[in-house]
Amino acid sequence: LQPKMKGIQPSLSVFLLLLLSSLAQDYDIVIYGATGGGLSTAIAAKRINKNAKVIVLEPSNDIGGMTVAGGIGLRDTFNEFGIKGTIGEEWVNLNAKQYNATKPVYQPDEWVGRKSWQILLEKAGVTVIYNTTLVEKGAVVKKGTQIISIQTFTTGSPQDKDVKIWKSKVFVDASYEGDLARFSGVSYTYGRESRWQYNESQAGVMPYSTFNNFPRGKNAISAVVSPTDQRLLWGIDPRPLPPIGSADDRMMGYSFRLCVTMHKKYRSPFPKPPQYDPSHFTLLQRRLDLATSLGQTVKLSNLCNLLKYRGYTGEGLIS
Numbered sequence: 219l220q221p222k223m224k225g226i227q228p229s230l231s232v233f234l235l236l237l238l239s240s241l242a243q244d245y246d247i248v249i250y251g252a253t254g255g256g257l258s259t260a261i262a263a264k265r266i267n268k269n270a271k272v273i274v275l276e277p278s279n280d281i282g283g284m285t286v287a288g289g290i291g292l293r294d295t296f297n298e299f300g301i302k303g304t305i306g307e308e309w310v311n312l313n314a315k316q317y318n319a320t321k322p323v324y325q326p327d328e329w330v331g332r333k334s335w336q337i338l339l340e341k342a343g344v345t346v347i348y349n350t351t352l353v354e355k356g357a358v359v360k361k362g363t364q365i366i367s368i369q370t371f372t373t374g375s376p377q378d379k380d381v382k383i384w385k386s387k388v389f390v391d392a393s394y395e396g397d398l399a400r401f402s403g404v405s406y407t408y409g410r411e412s413r414w415q416y417n418e419s420q421a422g423v424m425p426y427s428t429f430n431n432f433p434r435g436k437n438a439i440s441a442v443v444s445p446t447d448q449r450l451l452w453g454i455d456p457r458p459l460p461p462i463g464s465a466d467d468r469m470m471g472y473s474f475r476l477c478v479t480m481h482k483k484y485r486s487p488f489p490k491p492p493q494y495d496p497s498h499f500t501l502l503q504r505r506l507d508l509a510t511s512l513g514q515t516v517k518l519s520n521l522c523n524l525l526k527y528r529g530y531t532g533e534g535l536i537s
Contacts, residue, residue: 243382246263246272248272248392249273249390250392251273251391252274252275252283252392253284257338257339262305264342264343273346274346275384276350277373278373279348281335286328300424316330317330350370351372353369367383367386369381369384397522409468422464423459423460423464424462426459
C-alpha cells in the first residue's frame with residue numbers, strides 16, 4: 219500500500235492547491251500589516267475610490283502598531299506641520315477629542331489610540347482581518363516581477379492548516395518586519411554603512427567616548443563571569459571594536475518604551491518572564507553595585523529616560 223499512497227500524494231496536493239485557488243478572494247489592494255502606515259494606506263485608498271476592494275491583513279489581534287500598543291507611547295517629535303492634511307493629523311485630533319484636550323494628542327493611552335483608528339476605519343469602510351500571518355514557504359506567487367497572490371494561515375496554528383489565498387492588483391507591505399517584501403525577493407541589507415559610503419560624518423562605528431558607555435580606569439566594571447571563570451558575561455561581543463567610521467554587519471540595539479503611571483488604580487504588576495535568566499543582567503547589576511559603592515543614589519531616571527506625557531492632561535499618566 220505504501221507505494222500507492224505515495225503515488226497519489228502529488229495529485230492530492232494539486233487538487234488541494236486548485237481548490238484553494240478557486241476559494242481565493244480578489245481585491246484591488248491587499249495591505250499586510252495594520253500599522254499606522256497600513257491603516258492610513260487603506261483609508262486613503264477607500265476615500266479615493268469608495269468602491270475599491272481593500273483589505274488589511276494583520277498577524278496579531280490588534281491594530282495601530284506602535285501608535286497604539288506597540289510600546290512606543292511617546293512620539294520622538296511633535297511636528298504638526300509634518301502631518302498637516304494627513305490621516306495622521308486626523309488621528310491625533312481624534313485622540314484629543316476623547317480627552318477633551320485642546321491640542322493634538324500624539325501619545326494616547328492604547329485604548330484611546332485604538333478607538334481613534336477604529337473610528338477612521340469604520341467611516342472609510344475598511345475591513346481588517348486579524349491573526350493572519352504569511353506562510354513561511356510559498357507565501358508569494360509572482361508573474362515576472364508582479365505579485366499575483368499571497369498565502370496566509372491563522373496565527374498560532376500549524377502553517378499547513380487554514381491556508382488562505384489572497385489575490386490582488388496591488389499588494390502593500392506595511393509591516394515592521396517586511397516579511398512580504400522579503401518573501402517577494404526584494405533585496406535588503408542590515409548593519410551600519412561606513413561614513414564614506416554616503417558621505418555621512420556620523421555613520422559607521424562610533425568611538426568609545428560618544429555617550430552612555432561604561433567607566434574606565436579604577437571604576438572599570440569586570441566583563442568576565444568571575445576571577446576564576448574568564449568567560450565573557452552574557453550579551454558582550456568578543457570581537458574587537460572595528461575602526462572608527464567603518465561599516466559593520468551587526469544588528470542595532472533594541473529597547474522598550476513603557477507607559478507607567480503614579481495612579482495606583484491603573485497599575486499592573488511586572489510579572490516575572492517564564493524564560494527569565496538573571497545572568498543576562500549581571501552587567502547591569504555590577505553597574506548598580508558600583509554606583510552604590512561610590513555613594514551615589516540610584517534612581518530609575520539614572521537607568522533610563524523618564525519622559526512625561528505632554529500636550530494634555532489625562533488620568534493614568536506618569537506625573
